[in-house]
Amino acid sequence: MTGFRIVPVRSRIAVLASGGLDSSVLIAELARHGRVVYPIYVRAGLRWERDEIRVLRRYLRAVGNRRVAPLSILALPTRDVSSKHWSITGTGVPGYRAATASNYIVGRNLTLLAKASLFCARNRIGELAMASLDGNPFPDARSQFFRAFERAASLGLDMKLKISTPYRGLAKARVIRRGRAMPLQLTISCAQPRGVIHCGRCTKCAERIKAFRAAGVLDPTRYASKGD
Numbered sequence: 001m002t003g004f005r006i007v008p009v010r011s012r013i014a015v016l017a018s019g020g021l022d023s024s025v026l027i028a029e030l031a032r033h034g035r036v037v038y039p040i041y042v043r044a045g046l047r048w049e050r051d052e053i054r055v056l057r058r059y060l061r062a063v064g065n066r067r068v069a070p071l072s073i074l075a076l077p078t079r080d081v082s083s084k085h086w087s088i089t090g091t092g093v094p095g096y097r098a099a100t101a102s103n104y105i106v107g108r109n110l111t112l113l114a115k116a117s118l119f120c121a122r123n124r125i126g127e128l129a130m131a132s133l134d135g136n137p138f139p140d141a142r143s144q145f146f147r148a149f150e151r152a153a154s155l156g157l158d159m160k161l162k163i164s165t166p167y168r169g170l171a172k173a174r175v176i177r178r179g180r181a182m183p184l185q186l187t188i189s190c191a192q193p194r195g196v197i198h199c200g201r202c203t204k205c206a207e208r209i210k211a212f213r214a215a216g217v218l219d220p221t222r223y224a225s226k227g228d
Contacts, residue, residue: 004158005158005159006121006124006157006158006159007124007159008120008124008125008126008127008159008160008161009036009124009125009126010126011034011035011036012035012036012038012123012124012125012126012127013030013035013036013037013038013125013127013128013129013164014037014038014039014040014116014119014120014123014125014127014128014129015027015030015037015038015039015040015128015129015130015131016040016042016112016113016116016128016129016130016131017039017040017041017056017071018041018052018056019041019051019052019053019055019056019059019187019188020052020131020187020188020189021172021175021176021179021184021187021189021208021211022131022133022167022172022175023130023131024056024059024179024182024184024186024187025131025175025176025178025179025182025184026129026131026166026167027039027060027063027068028063028065028068028179028182029178029179030129031063031065031067031068032065034067035067036067036069037065037067037068037069038069038072038119038123038125039056039060039068039069039071039072040071040072040073040074040116040119041053041056041071041072041073041074042073042074042075042076042111042112042115042116043073043074043075043076043077044076044077044078044079044111045077045078045079045088046087046088046105047087047088047089047090047191047192048188048190048191048192048193051188051193051194051195051196052188052193053071053073054195055186055187055188055193055195055196056071056188057071058186058196059183059186059187062183062186063182063183072119074115074116074119076111076112076114076115078111082105082106085105086191087105087191090192093191093192093202094191094202094203095201095202095203095227096200096201096202096203096205096206096227097206097227098203099203100137100203100207101137101138102203103191103203103204104138107140108138108140109130109132109138109140109141109145110140110145110149112130113128113130113149113153113163116128117153117157117161120157120159120161121157121159121161126159126160126161126162127161127162127164128161128162128163128164129163129164129165129166130163130164130165131165131166131167131175132146132165132167132168133167133168133170133171133172133175134167134168134169134170134171135171143165143168146163146165147163149163150162150163171211171214172207172208172211172214172215173211173212173214173215174215175211176211176212176215176217177215177216177217180215180217184220184221185220185221185222189204189205189207189208190202190204190205190208191203191204191205194224196222197222197223197224198221198222198223198224199223199224199225200223200224200225200226200227201224201225201226201227202227205223205226205227206227208221209221209223209226
């Protein structure tokens with residue numbers, strides 16, 4: 001760091017990790033390609049965070065790649081602005097047949113990227129990746145949003161920070177096929193989990209179940225029940 005300017009270490013990359021299937025596969029893929037990967041989990045006060053963190057730690061241990069740094073857990077509480085949202089209250093969780101749009105949490109990616117960008121600056125990391133998929137309908141998952149955030153963060157930090165979304169052109173089924181040799185049973189995609197056990201009845205579980213079927217890969221997930 002010289003004055004205000006931060007010089008990133010070229011081999012480093014941070015990944016916003018949720019414990020979900022997509023970001024978990026991304027972490028392992030980047031490490032296998034020789035990057036030093038810093039997984040970041042941002043706690044916002046959502047109901048499933050404790051389960052996600054527990055499962056994510058188990059996944060990272062199972063992957064066992066020395067290029068993956070220890071999990072960093074950051075805090076950026078949003079309860080004060082979203083106290084009545086189902087992601088915090090657990091009331092009115094979108095069901096198995098609900099539209100994908102019902103999963104929307106206002107400014108979710110904006111929040112995650114803002115906090116993770118500060119981590120990157122402090123740790124001289126010049127690239128921040130997240131596993132946003134093709135067809136994501138939310139406003140802060142659009143390519144123009146990621147490019148705009150990249151420009152703003154680079155200007156505000158006086159450090160070139162690249163925002164990478166390498167899965168933007170992929171459906172979840174393709175990510176599953178890419179990660180089929182990974183411990184996908186240690187990933188979690190559920191709004192009402194009990195540890196590693198998925199409820200099987202929420203929209204997130206529906207997306208996961210259908211993606212494994214579309215991928216033609218045996219689903220190793222444990223479900224309490226299935227909404228289909």
